[in-house]
Amino acid sequence: MSIPSPDPVWAGFQFGPIMIHTYALCIIAGIIAAVIITDVRLRRSGAEKWATIDVALWAVPLGIITARFYHVFTHMGDYFYPGANLWNVIAIWDGGNALYGSLIGGAVGIWIACRRLGIRFFAFADALAPGLLVAQAIGRLGNWFNQELFGLPTTLPWGLEISSSAPMFPGGLPEGTLFHPLFLYEMLWNLAGAALIVLLGKRLTLGSGHSMALYFIWYGLGRAGLESIRIDPTSDAPLGIPANTWASLAVVAIGIAIFVIQTRRHRTQPRSSNTNVAMLTSREKQTDSVQGGSTRT
Numbered sequence: 001m002s003i004p005s006p007d008p009v010w011a012g013f014q015f016g017p018i019m020i021h022t023y024a025l026c027i028i029a030g031i032i033a034a035v036i037i038t039d040v041r042l043r044r045s046g047a048e049k050w051a052t053i054d055v056a057l058w059a060v061p062l063g064i065i066t067a068r069f070y071h072v073f074t075h076m077g078d079y080f081y082p083g084a085n086l087w088n089v090i091a092i093w094d095g096g097n098a099l100y101g102s103l104i105g106g107a108v109g110i111w112i113a114c115r116r117l118g119i120r121f122f123a124f125a126d127a128l129a130p131g132l133l134v135a136q137a138i139g140r141l142g143n144w145f146n147q148e149l150f151g152l153p154t155t156l157p158w159g160l161e162i163s164s165s166a167p168m169f170p171g172g173l174p175e176g177t178l179f180h181p182l183f184l185y186e187m188l189w190n191l192a193g194a195a196l197i198v199l200l201g202k203r204l205t206l207g208s209g210h211s212m213a214l215y216f217i218w219y220g221l222g223r224a225g226l227e228s229i230r231i232d233p234t235s236d237a238p239l240g241i242p243a244n245t246w247a248s249l250a251v252v253a254i255g256i257a258i259f260v261i262q263t264r265r266h267r268t269q270p271r272s273s274n275t276n277v278a279m280l281t282s283r284e285k286q287t288d289s290v291q292g293g294s295t296r297t
Contacts, residue, residue, distance in 0.1 A: 001157040002178050005147045008163070026142035027097070030135035031060060037131030038124075045123050054117055055124060059109030063102035068092050070101020074236050074243040099136060099223075100247040122262070126211035130194035133215065137190040143183040151180030151229040160184075170231055182226050189226075193218040209262035216255025224248035 012021040039052035072079050072089050075096070079089050110128075114121045143149035147166040153159075159178025162169050196218065197211050206214075227245045236243045 003158055003160045003181055003184070005161050005163065005166075006145050008147070008166075011145050022145040023142035024092075026145070027139050030138035031056070033138055034128065034131035034135035037134060038128045041127035041131070042119075042124060045127065047119060047123075051117055051119065052124075052127075055110055055113040055119070058113040059106045062109040063104075063106035064092070064097065066105030067097040067099065067102035070098040070104070071096040074098065076236060098244070100244065100251065103251075120208070122209040122212065126206070126209065129211040129215040130197045133190040133194040133197070133219065136219075137187040137194075140183040140187045140190075144181075149183040149186075149230070151182045151185075151226070151231060153177050154180050156180075158184075168231070179231070180229055182230055185226055186222065189222040190219070193222070207262055207266045209258050213255045213259035213262065216251050216258065218255075220248045220251035220255060224252070 010022060012019055012023075014020070035052050035056050039050055042052055043049060068090065079086070110124055111121055113119075114124055140149065147162050148168045150160050150162060150168070153173065155178065158181065160181035162177070162179055164175040193215070197214050200206060200214070201211060224245055227242055227248060230242070230244075232242065232244075238246065
C-alpha cells in the first residue's frame with residue numbers, strides 16, 4: 001500500500017492561450033474558503049457583511065508577493081547562479097510560495113485595510129485564525145499535484161510515491177522509494193488546529209488576539225516538527241538549521257508574546273471596553289486618526 005502522486009499532466013492544463021496550474025487553483029480555493037469562514041466569524045462581532053473581501057483585496061496581493069520573496073531568499077542557490085534565468089524569481093506557478101513570507105505581507109495588508117475600514121486589527125485576526133489554517137490545508141493539495149513537500153524515505157503503508165523524474169526527487173535513491181507525505185501531515189495538523197481554535201472559542205472566553213496567538217503557536221510547533229523530516233536540500237540553513245525551522249520557532253515565540261501581552265492588556269482595560277467587538281468606536285477612530293494620521297479616502 002502507498003499514496004500515489006498525481007500524473008504530472010494534472011499539474012496544469014491549457015485554457016486557450018493561458019496555462020492554468022493546479023497549484024494556483026488550490027491556493028485560490030484556500031483563499032475563498034478563508035474569506036467565507038472569516039466573514040461569518042467577523043459578522044458575529046458586528047462587522048458588515050463581506051467586509052472580509054475589502055481586507056482580502058489588500059492582504060492577498062501583498063501576501064503573495066512576500067511569500068514569493070521569502071521563498072526565493074531562503075533558496076538563493078536555486079535562483080542566483082551563473083547562467084540562471086532571473087525570470088524564474090517570479091515564476092510562482094512552478095511552486096515556491098512560503099507561508100511565513102505570506103504572513104508578513106498579509107499582516108501588513110490587514111493592518112492597512114482595518115485602519116481604512118475602522119475594524120479592530122485583532123478582531124479581524126481572531127476571526128481569520130481558523131480560516132487561515134483551513135486555507136493552508138487546501139493549499140497543500142497543490143504541493144501534492146506538484147510532487148513536492150515530502151519527507152524522508154519510509155516503509156509505512158501511507159508512504160508517498162514520487163516519480164523519479166520529479167524535480168524534487170532526491171538523487172541517489174532508487175526508483176520506487178516511498179516518502180513521508182508531509183503535505184498530508186500538514187493538512188491534517190492544520191484542520192485539527194482550526195477545529196481546536198473554534199472549539200476553544202465556544203468553550204472558553206478567549207480575549208482579543210488569543211485566537212491568532214493560538215494559531216501562531218499551533219502552526220509553528222507543527223511546522224517545526226515537520227521540517228525536521230523534510231527533504232529540502234536547497235534551503236538555506238543558518239547554523240545548520242533550515243530557515244523554515246528558525247521561522248517556525250520565531251512564530252511560536254510571537255504567538256506566546258501576543259497571548260501574554262493581550263492578556264495583560266485585558267486586565268488593565270476598563271470593564272466597559274469590549275475589544276472583542278469588531279468595529280472601532282467613533283472616539284477610537286478619532287484617536288487613531290490623530291496618532292497615526294488618517295488613511296481613508
